[in-house]
Amino acid sequence: MDKKAVDSSASEKHAVNISQPFAALDGRQSSVATGDGVIVESLADADEALAFLENHPRAAEIAVEGNAILEDPKQMKRLLLKIDLTIAPLLACVYFLQFLDKTTLSYTAVMGIRTDTHLARQDYSDLSMLFYIGFLAAEFPTQYIAQRLSRLSLYLGINIMLWGVVLACHAACNNFAGLAVCRTLLGVFESCVAPILVLIIAMWYKKSEQGRRVSWFYVCNSLTQIVGGAVAYGVSFAHSRFASWRIFYVAIGAFTVVMGALVALLLPDSPVKAKRFTDAEKVAALLRVKDNQRYVEGSTFVQIRLLESSQNALTLFSGTQNARLKRDQIFETFKDVRVWFVSLCTLLSSIPNGGISNFSSILLTTFGYSSKEALIMSMPTGAIGVVFVLFSGWLSDKLRDRSVVMLVCVIPTILAAGLMIGLDPNGVPKNKAGLLGASFLTGTFGAAFMLLLAWNASNIAGHSKKVTANAMTLVSFAVGNILGTQTFQDKQKPGYISGKISILATLAALCFVVVLLRLMNDRLNKQNKRKLAEMSEQEKEILKDKMTFADKTDRDNPFFIYTH
Secondary structure (H helix, E strand, O other): OOHHHHHHHHHHHHOOEOOEOOHHHOOOOOEOOOOOEOOOOOOOOOOHHHHHHHHOOOHHHHHHHHHHHHHOHHHHHHHHHHHHHHHHHHHHHHHHHHHHHHOHHHHHOOOOHHHHOOOOOOHHHHHHHHHHHHHHHHHHHHHHHHHHHOOHHHHHHHHHHHHHHHHHHHHHOOOHHHHHHHHHHHHHHHOOHHHHHHHHHHHHOOHHHHHHHHHHHHHHHHHHHHHHHHHHHHHOOOOOOOOHHHHHHHHHHHHHHHHHHHHHHHOOOOHHHOOOOOHHHHHHHHHHHHHOOHHHHOOOOOOOOOOOOOOOOOOOOOOOOOOOOOHHHHHHHHHOHHHHHHHHHHHHHHHHHHHHHHHHHHHHHHOOOOHHHHHHHHHHHHHHHHHHHHHHHHHHHHHOOOHHHHHHHHHHHHHHHHHHHHHOOOOOOOOHHHHHHHHHHOOOOHHHHHHHHHHHHHHOOOHHHHHHHHHHHHHHHHHHHHHHHHHOOHHHOOOOHHHHHHHHHHHHHHHHHHHHHHHHHHHHHHHHHHHHHOOOHHHHHHHHHHHOOOOOOHHHOOOOOOOO
């Protein structure tokens, strides 16, 4: 058969049937591009979005209505605003509470908890570590439970309520053993947050939107330093038969339980299951992220015409949900060197975090400030963090570059660690103002971890692969924080020289690994371009439609473009 005949046959197969307007997206259908084979065997293997689109009783009608939304800039703007108002406030609150709740120990460390519970020697560092032990133990199981249930919002909400109860229980503790149990359980229940956030971001937003949205949520980590410091400072003046740190735990714990209930009730599990969205809005929400490649090509808005051949729909959709665990995707994750490099980056950025997040208030007291002053002085660090997180999220989307912006966030904290070592090498401050300035600069590097989350959301496809990669990243996060808490040794106080040196060394190594990861992503993009160059235009058009909701990994999709 000559090429014209092949193209003619392919065109007939690809022609849109009005009664089945989403047929071009069905990877179960054979095509010339797939060698008369199929991309997926059944709807169980495909993304849940495909089942929704294919089985809807009003498929033709919602195709027209969804297309109308996509083609109208005003309706598209309203849809994006609706997505933001539905997703962003709840996830921002979740992130705010997660970071506040796990760092409550840092505030209470200067409010009397160490004395009242008889903590001695390395007990405080061990309590800081135990949170991440629980976090580490639960990371893989909690992600696979979330995938099997396919009810992300309910699972997340229940975990939030449970950790709120555990947080309030800290107030009843009178010794190390009680606090150890509470801190470990707190880590177990908080372990699900970051990976679920990454999955939700990938479901709802285009690649060009993800960095900024992640920054909206992650900025709450810095806001907690402002709000937490202010609340702790106010509570420290309370006079009652209950210690101020106990009141602090009960108040924050109760608020967390309420927010957990709201998340379970209001946060949608996926675009398909979003109850406050019409079916047409669900179609538009699903297919708008089908166009994630457009900004890389430098094109303007690419219209996705559901009732025509999707010639301009550049398919890089990374999927919504698939409850089936795919062993091949899990194995691919462990074989993907990039995933290990992202995990290494996470480890290197988490070691400083483990030390700074738990010892920031204590360090300020070693610089010559009182306990109450230390609570207030932690607030400017949070403000600097807010600026850097929002700026880096905007800049990374503007430049379409994660790695360079990450370096911009890390370098000031390297300088801060150098100043702490030089101005206070052995617990005798040489320049109080200079050390305070160095403490403020430590608020910049937190944005680097936020960009790592955005990198994972942008550069990994296939639901099982995303779940596994997210779990690996969070395991590295836990291990890094465990190591970080132990770099601050009680025998070295008040200088804590090893803790300060570890901050400088690990962040310097992080810069090197980030550059390597960037080069690897560029190499994979070149490989995909070569694969596409070997296909005819007809083959490419057919294949990229079928890949859309097939729940295939980034390595199986030649249209996938990795961000750097």
